[in-house]
Amino acid sequence: MKAIQFDQYGEPAKVLVVRNCAVPAPGNGEVRIRIVASPVNPSDLLFVRGLYAGVQPTFPSFIGFEGVGIIDILGPQVQGFASGQRVAAINSNGGNWAEYTVLPTDSLIPVPDDLSDEQVASFVINPASAIVMVNRILAVPEGEWLLQSAAGSELGRMIIRLAKHYGIRTINVVHHPRSVAELEQLGADAVIVSTEGPIDEQVRKIVGPQGVKYAIDPVVGETGTQMYQALSDDGRMLVYGSLTGEPIRVGVDPRFILAGRRILEVFWLGYWLNTHSDAEKKDLFNEIIALMREGVLTTLASLKYSLDEIEAAVKMAETPGRKGKVLLVPQKKA
Missing domain, CATH: 3.90.180.10 (Medium-chain alcohol dehydrogenases, catalytic domain)
Known part of the structure; x- marks a missing residue:
């Protein structure tokens, strides 16, 4: 073969x-x-x-x-x-x-x-990652803002549609202005271009000085650093990749990290699947099938x-x- x-x-x-x-x-x-x-x-x-x-x-x-x-x-x-x-x-x-x-x-x-x-x-990697990160781990409530980078990727687009389906508002980071109109048509509530200014400053212009409570990042490096700085008090950011191969530099004022109780977590789908029951995985796969049929996770x-x-x-x-x-x-x- x-x-x-x-x-x-x-x-x-x-x-x-x-x-x-x-x-x-x-x-x-x-x-x-x-x-x-x-x-x-x-x-x-x-x-x-x-x-x-x-x-x-x-x-x-x-x-x-x-x-x-x-x-x-x-x-x-x-x-x-x-x-x-x-x-x-x-x-x-x-x-x-x-x-x-x-x-x-x-x-x-x-x-x-x-x-x-x-x-x-x-069927598995992108749809399951989207559902688990947004609905299971972060459990983003309806009406809340979710910040994500690499929004033009297949998974990023899937997260936009999933969030729209559940009434979650998204701020989507892209590298090039050509992606803005397309993602807005897909259902993105806001799209920001990383080359047009610090991500955290652009985010606060949209949501206010408090920042966002939920963020998802596969890019890391400077993008991940600026996204972390966009978190509000009690904010959580999931890192699920390393597209740049660079570290997140959380070398900001320690008071920003400690006083605000901002959490940085790593997500790996394989680990999640290996540590959850067959019943939980069956529920996840049934949800994927239903959302694929509805056109949400296509x-x-x-x-x-x-x-x-x-x-x-x-x-x-x-x-x-x-x-x-x-x-x-x-x-x-x-």
Whole structure:
């Protein structure tokens, strides 16, 4: 079978290669899946660069954390699944950028027929992150302001729609003015451009001198620092990525941190899923299905690439202003 691998950390376009590998066989409690589509997510590219916390590759390493596929073969002692069944596949160690993969049944999510392959391919990482951060961890009340950076990303757009659905107001940070009108059409209550002045000052012009109580940031660096400084007393900020690879410099006046009881937290979806019950995860996945059907958590039309087009695919995934999620489709011809 064809599969994408890498032998060392580095820039994805340079170190990712297509190889012919043995088709895996399922063991006890496992199934083999024929992959239909797998997205190129920021977490995948961080993994290749050696910047993804929590997962250490064994070289040569497979890659691809989520996707959609058809169960091909059942291993021994598998119950509750059938050959030919379509599932969302969570591959916590990577391996979905391939024609086939083997997974334990607790990594599979049965999905309804009315959701397209393009939507199911990105069923978990972005939708689950949006719901868990906004509704479970921060639990932002209706009518409150939520500040987020990287608002033009797939997840950022999803958070805008989710917040609108639940009556939460959003302030959205973008890097370029060209994104402003598009995000406002999507439902953003306010959009600020990071190059037009300090984020915290722009935020306070919108909400008042107190600042905002809730913030979400995947950028860190100077952006994360300024967002933290935009927090009100008892404010909370979740960091869920490191797009710049730079630290948040919370080297502000200690009185701002301590007297205001401003909390800085890190969010990693894998940890949340591993530390919550099957019932809680089932509720989450059912909520995702319902919100996908309502059009709240839909992913933009996909840009499809074959495995042989991996270099072009990862370059497109990091192209500024890209419209749509990049999908690897193993059966597609280059």
